[in-house]
Amino acid sequence: MSNFSNQIRLSSSLLRRLKRKTTTGNPLLLLTRSFTTTEGHRPTIVHKRSLDILHDPWFNKGTAFSMTERDRLDLRGLLPPNVMSSEQQIERFMHDLKRLQVQARDGPSDTNALAKWRILNRLHDRNETMYYKVLIANIEEYAPIVYTPTVGLVCQNYSGLFRRPRGMYFSAADRGEMMSMVYNWPADQVDMIVVTDGSRILGLGDLGVQGIGIAIGKLDLYVAAAGINPHRVLPVMIDVGTNNEKLLKDPLYLGLQDHRLEGNEYLAVIDEFMEAVFTRWPNLIVQFEDFQSKWAFNLLQRYRNTYRMFNDDVQGTAGVAIAGLLGAVRAQGRPMIDFPKQKIVVAGAGSAGIGVLNAARKTMARMLGNNEVAFESAKTQFWVVDAKGLITEERENIDPDALPFARNVKEIARQGLCEGASLEEVVKQVKPDVLLGLSAVGGLFSKEVLEALKGSTSTRPAIFAMSNPTTNAECTPEEAFSIVGENIIFASGSPFNDVNLGNGRIGHCNQGNNMYLFPGIGLGTLLSGSRVISDGMLQAAAECLAEYMTEEEVVNGIIYPSISRIRDITKEVAAAVIKEAIKEDLAEGYRDMDARELRKLNKEEIVDFVKNNMWNPEYPTLVYRED
Numbered sequence: 001m002s003n004f005s006n007q008i009r010l011s012s013s014l015l016r017r018l019k020r021k022t023t024t025g026n027p028l029l030l031l032t033r034s035f036t037t038t039e040g041h042r043p044t045i046v047h048k049r050s051l052d053i054l055h056d057p058w059f060n061k062g063t064a065f066s067m068t069e070r071d072r073l074d075l076r077g078l079l080p081p082n083v084m085s086s087e088q089q090i091e092r093f094m095h096d097l098k099r100l101q102v103q104a105r106d107g108p109s110d111t112n113a114l115a116k117w118r119i120l121n122r123l124h125d126r127n128e129t130m131y132y133k134v135l136i137a138n139i140e141e142y143a144p145i146v147y148t149p150t151v152g153l154v155c156q157n158y159s160g161l162f163r164r165p166r167g168m169y170f171s172a173a174d175r176g177e178m179m180s181m182v183y184n185w186p187a188d189q190v191d192m193i194v195v196t197d198g199s200r201i202l203g204l205g206d207l208g209v210q211g212i213g214i215a216i217g218k219l220d221l222y223v224a225a226a227g228i229n230p231h232r233v234l235p236v237m238i239d240v241g242t243n244n245e246k247l248l249k250d251p252l253y254l255g256l257q258d259h260r261l262e263g264n265e266y267l268a269v270i271d272e273f274m275e276a277v278f279t280r281w282p283n284l285i286v287q288f289e290d291f292q293s294k295w296a297f298n299l300l301q302r303y304r305n306t307y308r309m310f311n312d313d314v315q316g317t318a319g320v321a322i323a324g325l326l327g328a329v330r331a332q333g334r335p336m337i338d339f340p341k342q343k344i345v346v347a348g349a350g351s352a353g354i355g356v357l358n359a360a361r362k363t364m365a366r367m368l369g370n371n372e373v374a375f376e377s378a379k380t381q382f383w384v385v386d387a388k389g390l391i392t393e394e395r396e397n398i399d400p401d402a403l404p405f406a407r408n409v410k411e412i413a414r415q416g417l418c419e420g421a422s423l424e425e426v427v428k429q430v431k432p433d434v435l436l437g438l439s440a441v442g443g444l445f446s447k448e449v450l451e452a453l454k455g456s457t458s459t460r461p462a463i464f465a466m467s468n469p470t471t472n473a474e475c476t477p478e479e480a481f482s483i484v485g486e487n488i489i490f491a492s493g494s495p496f497n498d499v500n501l502g503n504g505r506i507g508h509c510n511q512g513n514n515m516y517l518f519p520g521i522g523l524g525t526l527l528s529g530s531r532v533i534s535d536g537m538l539q540a541a542a543e544c545l546a547e548y549m550t551e552e553e554v555v556n557g558i559i560y561p562s563i564s565r566i567r568d569i570t571k572e573v574a575a576a577v578i579k580e581a582i583k584e585d586l587a588e589g590y591r592d593m594d595a596r597e598l599r600k601l602n603k604e605e606i607v608d609f610v611k612n613n614m615w616n617p618e619y620p621t622l623v624y625r626e627d
């Protein structure tokens with residue numbers, strides 16, 4: 001049946017209902033309006049009324065319910081009589097929120113930030129559409145509140161902040177029950193799950209069940225940046241215990257007070273969860289977030305060829321780093337193809353560091369001819385330093401994931417280095433083009449390390465202090481610009497203000513965070529209908545981000561877009577992911593757009609297809625129907 005005749009059918013049932021319920025307003029006027037309704041404004045059918053609607057953030061519009069809708073949904077008398085526009089609602093809300101900012105002193109991570117999070121969270125609880133409208137319109141200001149750095153503070157304080165539950169909790173105590181309990185979630189369709197086991201939340205370590213905050217924050221960006229419908233996202237916490245002794249002793253801790261499951265017992269819980277969610281929602285995409293490194297790689301290999309899933313810390317971070325590293329090459333006035341000549345020191349060999357190293361090595365190898373020799377030679381561009389210093393082949397009990405990057409001892413001796421050499425020593429001897437931190441150690445790029453970087457052979461040394469949240473950044477932009485020099489390229493994982501270099505010049509602080517990629521990877525995968533997320537799709541996402549920046553921007557030290565452009569870059573990234581899925585013959589299509597139709601689209605049409613499928617925070621017309 002065409003949309004138009006659908007509308008007629010709806011309209012006549014609407015008319016019957018209006019005749020029964022409406023005491024004011026002209027039903028015919030409403031009927032006429034619904035005749036002109038377009039596809040995008042089709043009414044939303046709801047199966048609840050009255051207070052149940054007002055208490056449901058998915059459907060609630062608060063004071064913006066029109067009088068006819070109040071009658072239709074039995075809301076008359078349950079709201080103050082003045083009907084507000086959504087603009088007026090937001091004006092009132094923002095007035096309240098802005099009052100807090102007056103005394104804010106220390107930037108986004110001070111205590112006012114937590115108060116702002118509370119206010120925003122309360123809005124999310126009562127009116128989801130309005131919440132996302134506020135977030136999207138003010139993304140630059142509130143991304144640091146719903147995401148890093150404040151989300152870290154929220155996770156640390158989650159037991160105290162907990163009011164209404166959001167998302168689902170699967171615990172070790174639910175073994176054998178997950179296949180049925182997954183049906184407790186009210187939505188018949190879920191597109192995106194972000195799941196964590198809370199074992200490594202940002203750089204804050206094991207926060208157990210409190211890690212749910214990061215899944216919620218990431219999904220906020222899925223809605224705000226990628227336009228994933230908020231009714232179809234699900235934050236998940238898998239509580240397999242915690243090894244955080246403080247939480248184990250805290251009587252107010254909300255999670256299981258046992259040590260973490262290990263080995264096969266752990267795997268059995270994650271396996272059961274994956275099977276349950278993909279059984280109920282076969283078209284789902286699952287993003288793994290903030291799993292400690294020992295499980296991050298293992299689970300990625302275990303599931304990536306079977307399920308639509310990816311690990312954001314390993315794969316999303318890698319793509320963002322590659323885009324930034326290519327930007328840094330361009331900023332030196334060199335073509336991207338010169339990337340394989342860069343000397344890169346990486347501090348941190350966990351899930352994020354190793355993910356970046358593998359992806360950077362592959363990118364270099366591709367540029368050098370994409371063969372075994374190129375792959376071997378590319379690895380000599382990296383020096384990896386972890387908690388025990390420079391990693392060489394002499395390292396005892398070396399982590400297998402770090403092994404490919406262990407330096408040859410003889411070769412390193414010629415550079416005046418040895419196993420376990422300090423970061424300062426490595427930087428001094430290597431004179432790298434890039435110093436990249438994913439160590440979770442705040443201040444690791446000390447004055448001495450930054451002084452050593454002054455000896456870099458690059459015309460524009462690049463510093464990536466990517467650890468989160470703010471206090472875990474390896475250095476601040478002020479430290480970097482003042483010690484290494486004004487010509488550097490700087491990026492940090494959490495937002496910092498740009499640095500005033502005097503004489504009207506600005507030291508640009510880029511935010512090098514996987515938020516520029518994961519929403520587009522998820523959206524592109526969803527709309528392509530690919531059943532897996534291939535390396536090629538991830539590479540396409542990274543290249544799209546790299547190419548998004550203009551020559552003028554990179555020359556000025558701007559290697560990532562401003563957060564205010566996150567919805568636009570996400571649309572482009574999603575389109576690039578779809579294009580690659582089509583190229584690799586992985587695309588199976590989405591809804592009416594089957595694989596054959598998808599293959600016919602040109603680049604611009606793919607971008608339009610993405611744009612048309614992004615959810616916008618507009619109130620839909622609600623129509624009640626009994627179950």
Ligand SMILES: NC(=O)C1=CN([C@@H]2O[C@H](COP(=O)(O)OP(=O)(O)OC[C@H]3O[C@@H](n4cnc5c(N)ncnc54)[C@H](O)[C@@H]3O)[C@@H](O)[C@H]2O)C=CC1
Pocket residue numbers: 200201202203204292293312313317320347348349350351352353385386387388389423438439440441444466467468469472492493494512513514515
């Ligand atoms: N900006 C972004 O988009 C992202 C940032 N991250 C950040 O990266 C950090 C690390 O994450 P993971 O790799 O998963 O953690 P992890 O705990 O698995 O790895 C940390 C690594 O740092 C090393 N390390 C510790 N102390 C060190 C020191 N003094 N010198 C050199 N290395 C040292 C450890 O040995 C380990 O190899 C976290 O702070 C996280 O927030 C992670 C993903 C994305």
Ligand SMILES: CC(=O)C(=O)O
Pocket residue numbers: 148201202203290312313467468493513514515
């Ligand atoms: C950004 C992110 O995913 C992290 O810090 O873990």
Ligand SMILES: [Mg+2]
Pocket residue numbers: 202289290312313
């Ligand atoms: Mg993460």
